[in-house]
Amino acid sequence: MATAAPTRRSRFGSPLQRREAIEGYLWISPWIIGFLVFSLGPIIASAYLSFTQYKIGGTPVWIGLENYRQAFFVDKQFWPSLGRTAYYSVALVVLGVSLSLAAAVLLNQNIRFRAVYRALYYLPSLTPVVALAILWRWLLQPQVGLVNFMLYQVGIPGPGWLTDRNWAIPALIMIGLWASIGGGRMIIFLAGLQGVPKELHESAEIDGANAIQRFFSITLPMISPVILFNLILGVIGSFSVFSVAYIATEGGPNYATWFYMLHLYYNAFSYFQMGYASALAWIFFVLIFILSYIQIKLSNRWVYYEFS
Amino acid sequence: MISLIDRVPEPIFRALSFLVIAVLLLLLIFPLYFMSITAFKVEREIYSELTWIPRDPTLDNFTQVIYSFRIPVYIRNTLIVALTTTSLVVIISVLASYALTRLRFPGRAAMARGVLFVYLVPSSLMLIPMYLIIVKLRLQNTYTGLIIANMSFAVPFCTWLLMGYLRSISVEMEEAALIDGCNRLNALWYIVVPLSVPAIVTAGIFVFNGVWNEYIFALILSQDESRRMISVGLANFYRTDYYMVGPMMAGALIAMSPVVLLYILAQRFVVSGLAAGAVKG
Numbered sequence: 001m002a003t004a005a006p007t008r009r010s011r012f013g014s015p016l017q018r019r020e021a022i023e024g025y026l027w028i029s030p031w032i033i034g035f036l037v038f039s040l041g042p043i044i045a046s047a048y049l050s051f052t053q054y055k056i057g058g059t060p061v062w063i064g065l066e067n068y069r070q071a072f073f074v075d076k077q078f079w080p081s082l083g084r085t086a087y088y089s090v091a092l093v094v095l096g097v098s099l100s101l102a103a104a105v106l107l108n109q110n111i112r113f114r115a116v117y118r119a120l121y122y123l124p125s126l127t128p129v130v131a132l133a134i135l136w137r138w139l140l141q142p143q144v145g146l147v148n149f150m151l152y153q154v155g156i157p158g159p160g161w162l163t164d165r166n167w168a169i170p171a172l173i174m175i176g177l178w179a180s181i182g183g184g185r186m187i188i189f190l191a192g193l194q195g196v197p198k199e200l201h202e203s204a205e206i207d208g209a210n211a212i213q214r215f216f217s218i219t220l221p222m223i224s225p226v227i228l229f230n231l232i233l234g235v236i237g238s239f240s241v242f243s244v245a246y247i248a249t250e251g252g253p254n255y256a257t258w259f260y261m262l263h264l265y266y267n268a269f270s271y272f273q274m275g276y277a278s279a280l281a282w283i284f285f286v287l288i289f290i291l292s293y294i295q296i297k298l299s300n301r302w303v304y305y306e307f308s
Numbered sequence: 309m310i311s312l313i314d315r316v317p318e319p320i321f322r323a324l325s326f327l328v329i330a331v332l333l334l335l336l337i338f339p340l341y342f343m344s345i346t347a348f349k350v351e352r353e354i355y356s357e358l359t360w361i362p363r364d365p366t367l368d369n370f371t372q373v374i375y376s377f378r379i380p381v382y383i384r385n386t387l388i389v390a391l392t393t394t395s396l397v398v399i400i401s402v403l404a405s406y407a408l409t410r411l412r413f414p415g416r417a418a419m420a421r422g423v424l425f426v427y428l429v430p431s432s433l434m435l436i437p438m439y440l441i442i443v444k445l446r447l448q449n450t451y452t453g454l455i456i457a458n459m460s461f462a463v464p465f466c467t468w469l470l471m472g473y474l475r476s477i478s479v480e481m482e483e484a485a486l487i488d489g490c491n492r493l494n495a496l497w498y499i500v501v502p503l504s505v506p507a508i509v510t511a512g513i514f515v516f517n518g519v520w521n522e523y524i525f526a527l528i529l530s531q532d533e534s535r536r537m538i539s540v541g542l543a544n545f546y547r548t549d550y551y552m553v554g555p556m557m558a559g560a561l562i563a564m565s566p567v568v569l570l571y572i573l574a575q576r577f578v579v580s581g582l583a584a585g586a587v588k589g
């Protein structure tokens with residue numbers, strides 16, 4: 001890497017090196033202080049709270065693993081909310097990452113107005129989540145909404161979308177896709193595609209490989225680290241889904257969109273069960289950690305690193 | 309199948325891919341277009357028929373949403389919080405990412421790895437502890453409280469992005485300047501910062517947009533009307549008056565315009581900045 005400098009055996013050998021170390025610590029100190037006070041500290045506090053019964057204004061009472069037992073064995077909405085979240089997340093990530101990649105491949109061709117397309121594709125991802133929920137709630141309104149009107153024109157009776165138990169999550173997935181396909185993820189894919197050496201494609205073409213073969217045996221392996229990166233970020237982001245469901249459906253109809261984060265939110269800020277909600281947050285964190293770890297481990301099989 | 313596709317003549321192949329690009333464009337842009345025209349329609353037109361261009365364009369929806377819902381106050385609050393957060397985050401992250409990529413000190417490698425880890429911690433884990441800390445410090449309904457909450461997840465992201473970029477740019481100029489007797493801070497300010505403008509602008513825009521759009525922390529930390537953020541204000545408005553489509557679309561359009569404007573101004577930086585951070589980082 002560009003940073004590599006001759007490594008030295010003794011770290012504090014010369015006054016010059018000592019000065020560099022002091023400067024290093026000094027410059028990073030705002031980061032470290034902020035991290036300790038406003039991230040690590042609160043996280044540790046929430047770990048403690050997860051073993052207590054704690055209502056705002058009261059004092060935390062130690063109850064051991066009771067909150068965790070409650071979550072796994074008693075809470076009727078715990079497993080269903082996790083299942084719904086997994087459904088939403090898997091569909092959104094698989095479809096979203098593939099469609100973003102497809103869009104990036106299309107826009108990576110030598111076409112006119114490429115920058116204009118790229119900019120316009122990006123626009124939906126700039127929509128604030130509140131505006132997103134408001135806009136789509138109206139477009140998907142079963143009787144007077146634009147989507148069902150269009151479907152009606154071509155002779156398809158539209159479903160109840162966000163008001164229908166079975167269609168609510170697919171509708172949210174659709175909204176999520178609309179908002180994310182052309183966003184940062186596509187830009188990152190485009191950058192990855194630009195980094196694929198042209199010579200590889202040219203020599204494969206001479207050897208008789210067609211466009212599809214070239215895509216699967218050159219482009220895909222070359223950008224696999226970028227795909228992995230987008231997958232991990234996508235899973236974390238979609239598992240944390242909250243705002244769009246909270247505003248557009250409030251978890252309904254009949255719990256159909258009661259995702260994990262909504263469950264956590266209502267426990268904390270409607271039922272004021274801070275201890276229990278902290279346990280939910282920790283379960284969530286461990287789950288995300290495991291999912292990311294699995295993805296990284298599995299990636300050894302399919303991600304190709306040029307320099308490793 | 310593959311051989312069949314391979315036999316498709318080049319012009320047809322190009323026409324097909326152009327068609328897909330155009331259809332996707334239509335699907336992505338049309339809802340936004342529809343939102344925009346609806347904001348300029350009179351109430352009767354919205355409910356009675358479907359028109360693609362407002363027949364009697366009006367600003368009524370905008371005046372209604374601005375006067376009855378104190379949108380200007382929410383925008384002022386959001387601007388104050390977003391601009392302060394962005395400036396502080398950029399300063400802290402530039403210093404930290406420079407130290408982590410250029411200076412040598414014990415523990416550096418572990419810290420550099422820690423940045424990515426912290427960035428990947430979902431901010432929802434912070435929801436309850438951050439709420440409790442802000443309540444404890446009596447910072448509910450204050451700008452400071454909102455700034456602290458937003459910084460706690462913006463700093464790791466920003467540092468991570470800048471580290472990727474700093475690794476991708478050459479150190480030669482800096483080293484030459486240092487040999488010539490320039491001190492570190494000057495080298496950072498006169499050489500590294502100008503070279504990193506794309507990444508800094510990108511990081512800044514992402515932080516600004518993040519604060520502008522952030523909903524859940526704004527919801528629990530600042531419900532008081534004088535310190536309400538635009539996202540919460542708009543959502544509350546939506547919850548009270550479900551059927552006022554025109555003013556709601558106007559409100560959504562107002563809430564969206566600053567981020568779109570900012571993106572248009574800085575678009576060329578975003579592409580290169582994001583690319584370097586994510587692909588090389």
